[in-house]
Amino acid sequence: MYLRPLIAAAAAAACFCAVAKDGNATADEATTMVKKGIAFIKSNGKDKGYAEISNKAGQFTDRDLYLVVYGLDGTVRAHGANEKMIGKNLIELKDVDGKPFVKERVELAQSKGTFWQDYKFTNPVSKKIEPKSMYCERLEDSAVCGGIYK
Secondary structure, eight states: OOHHHHHHHHHHHHHHHHHHHHSOOOHHHHHHHHHHHHHHHHHHOHHHHHHHHHOTTSTTEETTEEEEEEETTSBEEEESSOGGGTTOBOTTOOOTTOOOHHHHHHHHHHHTSEEEEEEEEEOTTTOSEEEEEEEEEEETTEEEEEEEEO
16 A cells, blocks of 8 residues: 555656656756766876767767867867867857857856856757857866756
C-alpha cells in the first residue's frame, strides 16, 4: 500500500527531470560547464581541451549549451557549435542590433575576468536569433564561455 505513492512520486520525479533536460540550459548549468571546461583544459592541456570543447558529441555540448574559447585578441580557439569558426578572428563581429559582442567580451575578460554578457545570437536548437546571456571566465590569455538562451 505504501509503496504505490512512493513509486508514483519517483516516476513523476524521473519524468520531470527528463522534461526539464529537454528545455533550454540554465544559468547554473552554463556556469558549471564553463568551470568544468576550464578544469579540463588545465588538466589535459590546451590542444586536448580545445578539441574536446569543439567536439559536438563531446562532454561540453548539452542541448543549446556549448562552450566557446576566445583568445584575448578575439580569435576563436574552440567552438562547440560551429567548428568552422575555429581560427577566425571575430573581434569585429556584431549581433543583429549592432553590438560588437566579441570585442566587448574580450574587454570584459581583460578587465573583470569573470562576467555575464547579454547579446543576441542564433540558437543552435531553434535556428532562430534569440536573446542570449554568456557566462565567461578568463583563463590565462583566453576567455572560456558558455551561454544560455532566454
